[in-house]
Amino acid sequence: MNTSRIFTACHCVLAGAILFSPLAIAQDLEPLPASAAADGDTPEKVELGKKLFFDPRLSATGTVSCNSCHNLMEGGDDSRATSMGVNGLTGPRNAPTVWNSVFQASQFWDGRAETLEEQAKGPMVADVEMGMVGHDQVISRIKEIPGYVDEFAAAFGNGNGVTIENAVKAIAAFERTLITPGSALDRYLAGDTRAMSEAQARGMELFESVGCVECHSGPALNGWHPASDAEFVEFPRYNDLSYTSKYDLETDRGRSKASGDDGDDHHFKVPTLRNITLTAPYLHNGQVPSLDEVCRLMAETQIGVELTDAEVADLVAFMNALQGEFPEITLPRLPVRSGETVIHDSKSFTVGNE
Known part of the structure; x- marks a missing residue:
């Protein structure tokens, strides 16, 4: 009718x-x-999360970052029907905007992640997204970059260091600043x-x-x-x-x-x-x-x-009338390993216990 x-x-x-x-x-x-900041979202943690969000070295080929599919320089997505991951692979679903993603009770279209932290873990090891063999490979690569080791210590304390839990906590802290x-x-x-x-x-x-x-x-x-x-x-x-x-x-x-x-x-x-x-x-x-x-x-x-x-x-x-005011975001300088690449053949990596 x-x-x-x-x-x-x-x-x-x-x-x-x-x-x-x-x-x-x-x-x-x-x-x-x-504001959407959570307890413990320090400037050091937010800045570390920002660098991880923009760093394509968290992907198997070193070509795909969180920002590749959730472009903060525009709508927080990638303007494609479905996003392109490593080796030109595409998934079945449209990339949701990351802007204001803190204001939702679950993440992904099917809600399979309850938190921003849990969501951040998924794409790293999804074969059609960032394509890492496992989270051990992600952490191993980050540990090869001395600047990251120092920044994790500054954000989480010397006794904690580089772990997948701390990495996604930092990314989520940064994402909680992405409100309009x-x-x-x-x-x-x-x-x-x-x-x-x-x-x-x-x-x-x-x-x-x-x-x-x-x-x-x-x-x-x-x-x-x-x-x-x-x-x-x-x-x-x-x-x-x-x-x-x-x-x-x-x-x-x-x-x-x-x-x-x-x-x-x-x-x-x-x-x-x-x-x-x-x-x-x-x-x-x-x-x-x-x-x-x-x-x-x-x-x-x-x-x-x-x-x-x-x-x-x-x-x-x-x-x-729903378009808000976007915070100014400057692209971060990413730490590097002097004189040596950290991008290795992902197929040769053996996943250990996380």
Whole structure:
């Protein structure tokens, strides 16, 4: 059933209320926190994590870093449908943005990692990503670089040294600095009624009235709140054959591949909508090329609503109000082993006990 006309009638009535009560229709939205630091995130730990994030030597071929797939110089992704790892290999899923990734209760599209630290371990030893034989190989390579040994000691104490646990703690500490508050929406929610245009305000009202906030609520517009449990949503909920076949929405089983529970078939983590204008292409498989198209698709497959062109334009305008202020990031100077490479044939490495 085409229910968009019902919601449009509500939209027309409520739109006028925006002028008198700018927060009356924003009950499910919250400003993004200005800080996400955890206890123990020292400047030394953050700086070490930054270097590890940008260092391609954590990959088997010395060509792929965390930043390769999560480019901090743009949207925190790589603008590809699926990312390219070592030796030109590609995986099955689109790289989520790392910006504001701290504001979610699980990591990866299927939520198989609960924390940023746990997530950071995965790509290093994934054969289609960074391709290391095991975490022992990662640590062995880092230990070959004297500057890193010194920096681990400075960040974690002389008695701790270079371990995979400390490496991912440092990366996570750096990632907790990757937040983008101060968007037009944030300023609007703080009481600046001029921060958003009329089209953006209409789009926000439509976003709430048609039910997008059922999943995309809270400060990151992904359902996350402090200490909230990870939640996964069936996708597609309504099997619209035109979209299902066009964008291959049936192949990936989603959460069930990680959980082993068939009841999780086609369930995925709700992604953040912060900076969504910078992270095309869209969906878990990166098959949808444009924001207006993904708005139509999500409306029809998730809430059974067919949007008009004007409604799509307002929603896209609202999405533009979600782009925040990015912190200035300078590329780090990486420590090296003087006069000698640390990139060796990964196939000759034997994994020991971690």
